[in-house]
């Protein structure tokens with residue numbers, strides 16, 4: 107039982123790492139090209155093409171390396187699955203910023219819960235659409251639900267920890 111839970115958490119690593127890698131690769135042209143909706147930015151300057159693509163590719167690559175190390179037990183040989191997880195994370199991060207801008211919040215302003223879970227929602231949307239049976243098996247059936255609950259507990263702790271490190275390393279402007 108716990109073995110499957112641990113595997114399910116390891117499988118989620120591309121989504122857990124993509125965001126941090128986006129901080130490193132980010133910069134340049136914003137994804138909304140500076141456009142506004144009403145008098146507020148659509149996504150803001152914190153969401154760039156380089157961050158989105160860099161985070162997605164790096165996270166997926168990490169998943170691919172984990173796949174090479176662990177064999178088919180993790181992703182059942184779906185080679186695009188790590189990339190679905192990492193790009194899903196980056197997509198969820200965009201949804202979070204979209205909501206924050208509509209709420210009238212500036213780039214980097216802190217919204218508890220939304221900041222920690224937006225990427226999980228985006229990841230699940232993308233993996234359900236692209237790898238439905240694997241997702242249901244890994245996160246929604248008996249041991250899967252335990253995996254999902256464990257993930258939900260681990261995610262905010264990891265997110266906060268990594269962001270504090272990023273802030274101390276001067277990679278990030280805020281410690282959240």
Ligand code: CTP
Nearest residue numbers: 128129132133152153154157158203213214215
């Ligand atoms: N980043 C990026 N492109 C992305 C996602 C992130 O360039 N698609 C980089 C940006 O430099 C961003 C940093 O990673 O500032 C941290 O990401 P995040 O905390 O998600 O962005 P915020 O700046 O806090 O902006 P927002 O308020 O929209 O979340």
Ligand code: MG
Nearest residue numbers: 214215221282
């Ligand atoms: Mg932020």
